[in-house]
Amino acid sequence: MADVLSQNEIDSLLAALSSGELDADDLAESDEKVAKNYDFKRPAKFSKEHLRTLEIIFEHYGRLLSTNLPVYLRKNIQVNVMSSEACTFMEFSNALANPALLAIVNFQPLGGNIILELAANLGFAMIDRMLGGQGDAMEKTRDFSEIERTIIDKILVVCVQLLREPWINVVEVTPILERIETNPQFAQIIAPSEMIAIVTLNIKIGDVEGLMNICLPYFTLENVMDKLNTKFWFASMKENSDETYYENIESIIKKVSMPIKAVLGKSSITVNDFVNLQVGDIIKLNSKIDTEMDVYVGNIKKFKSLPGTSRDGYAVRVTTVLREEG
Numbered sequence: 001m002a003d004v005l006s007q008n009e010i011d012s013l014l015a016a017l018s019s020g021e022l023d024a025d026d027l028a029e030s031d032e033k034v035a036k037n038y039d040f041k042r043p044a045k046f047s048k049e050h051l052r053t054l055e056i057i058f059e060h061y062g063r064l065l066s067t068n069l070p071v072y073l074r075k076n077i078q079v080n081v082m083s084s085e086a087c088t089f090m091e092f093s094n095a096l097a098n099p100a101l102l103a104i105v106n107f108q109p110l111g112g113n114i115i116l117e118l119a120a121n122l123g124f125a126m127i128d129r130m131l132g133g134q135g136d137a138m139e140k141t142r143d144f145s146e147i148e149r150t151i152i153d154k155i156l157v158v159c160v161q162l163l164r165e166p167w168i169n170v171v172e173v174t175p176i177l178e179r180i181e182t183n184p185q186f187a188q189i190i191a192p193s194e195m196i197a198i199v200t201l202n203i204k205i206g207d208v209e210g211l212m213n214i215c216l217p218y219f220t221l222e223n224v225m226d227k228l229n230t231k232f233w234f235a236s237m238k239e240n241s242d243e244t245y246y247e248n249i250e251s252i253i254k255k256v257s258m259p260i261k262a263v264l265g266k267s268s269i270t271v272n273d274f275v276n277l278q279v280g281d282i283i284k285l286n287s288k289i290d291t292e293m294d295v296y297v298g299n300i301k302k303f304k305s306l307p308g309t310s311r312d313g314y315a316v317r318v319t320t321v322l323r324e325e326g
Contacts, residue, residue: 045195045218046086053228055084058199058214060166065203068162072155073129078204082211090192092215096184099143103156104187105163106176112220113178113189116159119210122203127151129205137208144182153180170227190217197221262295262305262316292319 062079069077096102101123103116121137127148129135144152160177167173181187190196194217201212221228265285287293293316295303304320 046197050225050228051084051086051197054197054199054216055081057166057170058084058201061162062201064162064165065159065201068158069155072158073126073135073205075129075135075206080202082200082202084197084199086195086197088192089188089190089194089196089215089217092196092198092213093184093188093192097141098184099141099182100184100187101144101152102181102184102187103160104178104181104189105160106178107220108174108176110171110173110220110223112217114175114217114220115187115189115213115215116156117213117215118156119203119212121208122205122210122212123152124148125205125208126155130155135206135208137210149180149182153177156180171224190219194219258297260295260297262293262307264293264307 059081062081066077066079096117097120099120101118101120103118105114105116107114120141123144124138125135128137130151157177160175163175164173196218197216199214199216201214203210203212218225265287267283267285269283289307292304292306294301295305295316295318297303302322303318304322305316305318308315308317
């Protein structure tokens with residue numbers, strides 16, 4: 001209810017208007033209250049602070065994608081965060097194309113699932129690269145075959161595992177890829193009216209460009225909503241020491257697979273001799289049995305070794321480590 005003015009207040013107000021101390025137009029504007037409509041079907045569960053923090057998290061995630069996916073696709077990848085917004089799950093699902101590439105992710109230990117939606121053209125470009133192609137997208141959109149879904153599953157598992165590090169300052173998650181759906185009707189993880197946050201990433205693989213949408217239901221993030229603010233985020237960030245940083249880098253490098261080959265010797269023969277080679281034929285090499293062999297790591301000569309056997313297989317014993325001259 002509006003406040004009721006006393007007679008003295010009314011007289012003072014009239015006197016101020018008569019003397020010009022108070023303008024009637026200013027008085028009308030000051031009394032006017034701007035009302036904001038509230039939609040009970042779309043409660044504001046995600047504030048601007050929450051959405052900004054999610055953008056920071058997925059900016060980190062985008063950097064991880066751009067540095068890890070080229071290992072599998074052997075192509076330059078650029079990722080950047082385009083936007084973040086809150087809407088209902090119905091609005092998100094109605095905007096999905098059919099077929100779509102939807103990764104249903106169990107976001108343990110948080111309750112419920114999240115969805116990674118990858119543009120179909122990016123999916124076909126990844127499949128083409130993994131099969132030895134140039135990474136071109138298909139001109140006509142079609143559904144993914146079982147073989148193609150199996151191939152893209154390997155990439156999506158990598159994308160899901162990369163979610164761990166960006167969320168470490170909020171909660172230690174163990175995301176698991178439950179399944180891949182291509183029909184949006186089979187990806188109903190929550191009620192249509194439930195609120196979700198959507199973070200959109202723009203991904204460019206060579207000349208192919210498309211979007212990845214991450215659907216984050218409020219139901220899933222409810223227990224950590226208090227931590228989704230920039231104040232908590234920066235307060236919880238810990239600067240790693242150089243020693244820890246080097247240890248992490250070393251542990252990652254140790255897991256990298258490298259091809260190693262030992263060259264027993266070389267020889268030149270005619271095409272006719274090569275075509276007529278039979279089991280038991282002897283090829284004369286340019287090296288002796290007691291000379292050291294060259295061992296290559298990739299295409300770089302790194303070791304000298306002697307041939308031998310280990311149990312039932314052939315082996316070499318490293319005798320010299322070749323170091324680059326500084």
